[in-house]
Amino acid sequence: MRADPAGVLTGVHYLDGDFACGEGAMAAGCRFVAGYPITPSTEVVERIARRFPRMGGTFVQMEDELASMAAVVGASWTGTKSMTVTSGPGFSLMMENIGLAVMMETPCVVVNVQRGGPSTGLPTMVGQADMMQARWGSHGDYELIALCPQSPQEAFDLTIDAFNLSEQYRVPVLVMMDECVGHMTEKVIVRPAEDIEVVPRRLTAAPRGEFQPYRVDGRPVPEFARAGDGYRFHTTGLTHDERGYPVMNAECQEKCVRRLVDKIRGSAEQIVRFEEEGTEGADIVVVCYGITARVARLAVHLARERGVKAGVLRLVVVWPFPEQRIRELARHIRAFVVPEINYGQIVLEVERCAAGQAAVVPVPHGGGGVHDPSAICQSILRAAQ
Amino acid sequence: MNTGNAELGTTGAGPGPADAAPEEHPIAPYVRMDRMPHIWCPTCGIGTVVKCFATALGETGVDLDKVAVVSGIGCTGRVAGYMKLDGFHTTHGRAIPFATGLKLGRPELHVTVFSGDGDLVGIGGNHFIHAARRNMDLLVILVNNFIYGMTGGQNAPTTPLTAKTSTMPFGNFERPFNLAHLAASCGASYVARWTCLHVRQLTWGLKDAIQRRGFRFVEVIAPCSTLYARLNKLGTGFNLMQFYHDNAEVRHGADTREVDIGFQDKIVCGKFVDDPRPTFLEMMDEHYRKILGDKYVPMPPAGGFIPDPDSCGNPDPNRHRDGAAASPRGPTP
Ligand SMILES: Cc1ncc(C[n+]2csc(CCOP(=O)(O)OP(=O)(O)O)c2C)c(N)n1
Ligand code: SF4
Ligand SMILES: [Mg+2]
Numbered sequence: 248m249r250a251d252p253a254g255v256l257t258g259v260h261y262l263d264g265d266f267a268c269g270e271g272a273m274a275a276g277c278r279f280v281a282g283y284p285i286t287p288s289t290e291v292v293e294r295i296a297r298r299f300p301r302m303g304g305t306f307v308q309m310e311d312e313l314a315s316m317a318a319v320v321g322a323s324w325t326g327t328k329s330m331t332v333t334s335g336p337g338f339s340l341m342m343e344n345i346g347l348a349v350m351m352e353t354p355c356v357v358v359n360v361q362r363g364g365p366s367t368g369l370p371t372m373v374g375q376a377d378m379m380q381a382r383w384g385s386h387g388d389y390e391l392i393a394l395c396p397q398s399p400q401e402a403f404d405l406t407i408d409a410f411n412l413s414e415q416y417r418v419p420v421l422v423m424m425d426e427c428v429g430h431m432t433e434k435v436i437v438r439p440a441e442d443i444e445v446v447p448r449r450l451t452a453a454p455r456g457e458f459q460p461y462r463v464d465g466r467p468v469p470e471f472a473r474a475g476d477g478y479r480f481h482t483t484g485l486t487h488d489e490r491g492y493p494v495m496n497a498e499c500q501e502k503c504v505r506r507l508v509d510k511i512r513g514s515a516e517q518i519v520r521f522e523e524e525g526t527e528g529a530d531i532v533v534v535c536y537g538i539t540a541r542v543a544r545l546a547v548h549l550a551r552e553r554g555v556k557a558g559v560l561r562l563v564v565v566w567p568f569p570e571q572r573i574r575e576l577a578r579h580i581r582a583f584v585v586p587e588i589n590y591g592q593i594v595l596e597v598e599r600c601a602a603g604q605a606a607v608v609p610v611p612h613g614g615g616g617v618h619d620p621s622a623i624c625q626s627i628l629r630a631a632q
Numbered sequence: 633m634n635t636g637n638a639e640l641g642t643t644g645a646g647p648g649p650a651d652a653a654p655e656e657h658p659i660a661p662y663v664r665m666d667r668m669p670h671i672w673c674p675t676c677g678i679g680t681v682v683k684c685f686a687t688a689l690g691e692t693g694v695d696l697d698k699v700a701v702v703s704g705i706g707c708t709g710r711v712a713g714y715m716k717l718d719g720f721h722t723t724h725g726r727a728i729p730f731a732t733g734l735k736l737g738r739p740e741l742h743v744t745v746f747s748g749d750g751d752l753v754g755i756g757g758n759h760f761i762h763a764a765r766r767n768m769d770l771l772v773i774l775v776n777n778f779i780y781g782m783t784g785g786q787n788a789p790t791t792p793l794t795a796k797t798s799t800m801p802f803g804n805f806e807r808p809f810n811l812a813h814l815a816a817s818c819g820a821s822y823v824a825r826w827t828c829l830h831v832r833q834l835t836w837g838l839k840d841a842i843q844r845r846g847f848r849f850v851e852v853i854a855p856c857s858t859l860y861a862r863l864n865k866l867g868t869g870f871n872l873m874q875f876y877h878d879n880a881e882v883r884h885g886a887d888t889r890e891v892d893i894g895f896q897d898k899i900v901c902g903k904f905v906d907d908p909r910p911t912f913l914e915m916m917d918e919h920y921r922k923i924l925g926d927k928y929v930p931m932p933p934a935g936g937f938i939p940d941p942d943s944c945g946n947p948d949p950n951r952h953r954d955g956a957a958a959s960p961r962g963p964t965p
Contacts, residue, residue, distance in 0.1 A: 278936025314729035321733025326937030447940035477697035483721035
């Protein structure tokens with residue numbers, strides 16, 4: 248359906264990534280945000296706190312990130328699109344309830360404006376070291392979706408996509424921004440509401456007595472009932488059957504968790520999204536995401552000037568990972584070069600998918616700044632030799 | 633003959649004629665009978681609190697479609713799964729913030745948090761004090777059995793001094809919370825305490841609390857027969873009920889500073905605080921109206937859900953719009 252115009256600030260703006268992300272959420276129909284202040288993410292909720300009272304939205308500053316995440320899951324069960332926003336330390340605190348959202352199949356969006364870690368790390372400076380935490384940070388086996396914007400415009404666009412994906416698959420969707428994108432100010436175009444496609448919460452039409460909250464009838468995702476619509480359903484973080492009732496055995500575990508995992512794995516090829524530049528006939532492909540993609544493009548340009556056939560594969564969706572495309576490329580190229588602002592996270596996935604068919608060269612950076620393009624260029628040149 | 637025991641507060645409907653069809657249990661409409669038998673031990677007090685809550689709901693006539701129950705994790709945490717209401721069994725300690733999201737996401741809901749002492753004031757203590765401070769519109773029913781039941785009898789922040797628990801095998805030397813005082817001093821607008829023995833007073837108290845607004849805290853002292861009673865050689869749940877009978881004292885309006893609970897000591901019960909003051913939503917609403925005037929658009933009582941105009945799945949697509957101009961405070965039961 249079309250976006251609710253109340254949340255769409257149509258026009259051409261000059262916004263930082265945090266504000267743009269907030270605008271994206273409101274345009275997507277988000278009407279509940281719970282958060283706890285943390286640099287460099289706070290501007291997202293500050294923007295929303297200012298605008299929500301004029302559009303029927305509620306922002307609440309909770310007592311911590313455990314509470315923020317729990318409140319978001321609760322609010323989502325009223326059918327209200329809900330989001331929280333944080334950075335590393337708060338992201339750690341949210342993990343248990345992200346798992347709850349996965350288990351209860353609760354649509355919601357979590358924005359992590361990444362800063363340098365571990366621990367308090369570099370509060371005001373960039374990092375990309377929460378990428379594996381995004382994938383595996385909550386306990387147990389699960390799948391979810393994570394997006395990585397490279398600009399304020401994408402912070403806007405991908406936040407809308409995040410809401411849409413979370414509605415479609417009933418999973419938490421993570422927007423893995425970084426401090427650079429969050430704090431850089433650029434032109435952001437907000438389209439008119441009628442040009443913004445949003446996925447509404449699809450409510451069940453089942454008669455009240457017959458509704459089962461986790462019955463799928465062969466579909467990947469069950470139908471949703473809101474709290475307060477008279478369905479009187481039960482949902483739990485325990486392993487459960489189609490009625491939502493806890494069942495403590497291996498058979499139910501297999502059925503329940505298998506579907507949670509398969510609903511994403513089975514659609515991974517529709518969910519994955521990446522952009523390629525110059526990968527056709529390339530010897531070297533630089534795999535990158537977020538702010539690092541913008542630095543890597545310059546490095547690739549420099550390498551091409553030196554006669555190396557280099558291209559870029561930028562991950563827009565990082566989780567699920569574009570396994571198939573990396574496998575294909577691995578058969579044709581000499582090496583992947585993977586710059587990221589961490590000591591080697593997504594490079595491990597690239598290595599796994601390349602499976603020895605192509606070399607994989609990490610270009611780590613500890614955080615607090617972005618790569619020097621010449622460092623990436625050097626790695627490209629060495630890999631090409 | 634079962635005439636009920638006035639002292640013990642049981643109502644005991646007499647047995648019907650031998651040929652009559654078996655009557656439905658009076659709380660069957662409120663409970664997921666398809667999940668019986670429940671997991672609670674014989675003579676555990678939690679079921680009694682459920683019975684009182686169900687009876688109170690029935691007596692207030694509140695629209696059950698609009699009642700949600702949220703629990704954390706623990707023996708008491710299982711309540712959300714047994715009540716035939718929208719029921720959310722969440723994570724350990726986080727029932728209150730989850731419930732806060734439900735309430736703010738759909739202000740017309742009556743949101744009840746039903747959980748244990750360890751859950752709500754141990755791991756979840758921070759949320760408890762902040763929800764009380766905000767006067768968040770939640771009814772919080774805390775079953776205080778002085779122990780972590782579900783995990784096997786460990787020390788709780790409510791364990792009385794000297795009581796034995798599995799992690800304080802030589803007796804507890806940490807001072808426990810006085811929960812009524814904690815809630816009152818953080819700003820709860822309603823604070824009461826009863827025991828599982830006081831079924832009529834508890835039912836009345838819950839009814840009273842359901843009909844009020846804001847952060848309403850009802851603590852119910854309940855026997856954990858399997859762990860607390862056994863570890864402290866106190867007999868069974870029945871013996872604990874006898875103890876409540878002999879040692880509970882009703883003092884409405886008591887100063888909450890004076891109602892802390894010692895090991896096998898007197899238990900002061902009653903309604904301690906009943907001080908209606910504006911709730912979080914009322915404060916927010918009034919403030920934004922004052923500051924923003926006509927520009928303020930409150931969340932509709934039916935929530936921030938934006939329906940798909942083309943969807944046939946939505947039971948009543950325009951419903952959320954109806955109340956757009958109405959107060960977001962929710963209905964008065
Ligand atoms: C994060 C987390 N830590 C620990 C546990 C284990 N745990 C489950 S229930 C419980 C204590 C429950 O005690 P209480 O709230 O008093 O409930 P009761 O069983 O006594 O009714 C604990 C520690 C958990 N489930 N999650
Ligand atoms: S362990 Fe204690 S609290 Fe838990 S069900 Fe048994 S008696 Fe009740
Ligand atoms: Mg307990």
